[in-house]
Amino acid sequence: MTFQVEFQAVVLAAGKGSRISEITTTKPKCLLPVGPMPLVWYPLYKLEQAGFTDVILVILEHQKSEIQSALEKTGIEIRIEYATIAENEELGTADSLRMLYDRLKSDVMVVSCDFVSDVDLHGLFNLFRMHDASIASLLLHPQQSEASVVPGPKSKHKMERDLIAIDQQTSRLVFLASASDFESELTLPRSLLKKHTNIKMYSNLIDSHIYLLKKWVIKYLKSEDSFSSIKGELIPHIVKKQLSKPPKTAEPRESIVSPKDSGDIFAYAKEDDLDLAIREASAYNDHIGDLKPAYHQDTIRCYAYVAPKDTFGARVNTLMNYWSVSGKIIDHWEKITDGKELVLKHPDATICSTQVDNKCVIWDGVNLKEKTSFKNCVIATNTEVNSFSRIFNSIVMNNVTIKEKVAIENCIICDGAIIENGCKLKGCIVGSYHTVEEDSEHTSEVLTESDRLMEF
Structure with missing residues (x-):
């Protein structure tokens, strides 16, 4: 029955x-x-x-x-x-x-x-x-x-x-x-x-x-x-x-x-x-x-x-x-999930950095190199962050590559983006698969694949 x-x-x-x-x-x-x-x-x-x-x-x-x-x-x-x-x-x-x-x-x-x-x-x-x-x-x-x-x-x-x-x-x-x-x-x-x-x-x-x-x-x-x-x-x-x-x-x-x-x-x-x-x-x-x-x-x-x-x-x-x-x-998290364990650092992530605070969430496949710094951020699947870079109060999505000496604060970096050496980003949204040119500085912008700013 x-x-x-x-x-x-x-x-x-x-x-x-x-x-x-x-x-x-x-x-x-x-x-x-x-x-x-x-x-x-x-x-x-x-x-x-x-x-x-x-x-x-x-x-x-x-x-x-x-x-x-x-x-x-x-x-x-x-x-x-x-x-x-x-x-x-x-x-x-x-x-x-x-x-x-x-x-x-x-x-x-x-x-x-x-x-x-x-x-x-x-x-x-x-x-x-x-x-x-x-x-x-x-x-x-x-x-x-x-x-x-x-x-x-x-x-x-x-x-x-x-x-x-x-x-x-x-x-x-x-x-x-x-x-x-x-x-x-x-x-x-x-x-x-x-x-x-x-x-x-x-x-x-x-x-x-x-x-x-x-x-x-x-x-x-x-x-x-x-x-x-x-x-x-x-x-x-x-x-x-x-x-x-x-x-x-x-x-x-x-x-x-x-x-x-x-x-x-x-x-x-x-x-x-x-x-x-x-x-x-x-x-x-x-x-x-x-x-x-x-x-x-x-x-x-x-x-x-x-x-x-x-x-x-x-x-x-x-x-x-x-x-x-x-x-x-x-x-x-505890109330939302009724006490489910919160995994801040995925076991399949490679974390060589010694400066990852307890407000960060690191997903699987992430590679954080030495001499990097992270505060209050989400780093999603298969993202790589190279040495001498820092990411504060930001969301970084899948398959992102962040080169050396990059400073990112209060940003959203979308899938597949590449942030070249020496970039400084504050309050920006970087669109999917967009490459930010070396040593460039941007504040409160939306950077798109076509290298144009999108207006809200």
Whole structure:
């Protein structure tokens, strides 16, 4: 006998990192080094901690071998089933989920590959189960900002904000939209305010892009190909539908033109008759203040789980966030991994330097020559640093060659770059496979392969 699992996990890692293209031009975003592990390891390990034994990882087809090889080296135990997308296909997150329809047999947890946090996911699961939710979303309080200079040209980093309304009594998510959609005023429907009398509007919560979705939501998504984004389109649509009531007859209709279902959303959001009978027979109610029955008889119910304020968590979806999370990962490692051993110096690294502080992470295959100095930096796979060079507060990615008498401070050096003798770099981003000329000096620049500066 086989038993259906309660949840299936999907990690979305097919994004091209367009917001941080300075460092992802030739590298999968999900493999950016964050401390001792590639970025995608963190959500995968988080799912492993939560009890998942299997996960579907959505990636681009041409990056599969590179990602697979990188993950095999991490020792991750969760079984990974790869779902690939052709490089020339432009699929949004909702499109990717729709593509997996035939593989998804139960309720689904959707996770972004750029999520790094020490949050306990059981609070989200419990909220979803308790109310038999249609959708439950994980939200984070913003991290305390610390003064740090992000590599590259000086620019103002504008934070994207969402407007999120949550019923404080029930944790119902009753409104979700981007703040940029409203110029100066926001008017909530009177019916919403009458129904949910204890609403609090937030403008600073961070959507973690972790969602629990009822199986019927996946069926509905399959039938409606107009949705491209989960966060930008599908979730706000379903949140809004909570205010509606089902028509007297809400059955999926088989289209004569197309074989797909084209019925109303309430045809998919049906509740089990036994569950309804039990609820009607009980004295339970999710709210107080009126005589309405539990959940106001809503068949569509969306919830928000707001993590405790002391939770460390962020999405590595901007250069500023990547730099910030990378700088904090060692301090938060124990809570993020629930005590997993932190290997600062990989046993396969050759370290001849005597000046490597305890804030440095040295990956496999690295060769650090004598008379070199390192403070608070990540040196990734197969990088070589030659004598009389120093690297402070920087991230150096794979297969980088740093020649002699080089000084690097507050920089990001991308895959395959070559830093020639005598260079001095401060606050710079060096693009993949770019060669920095001998004895050159650069400050707060983006140096690209074409030897041109990229403007933000």
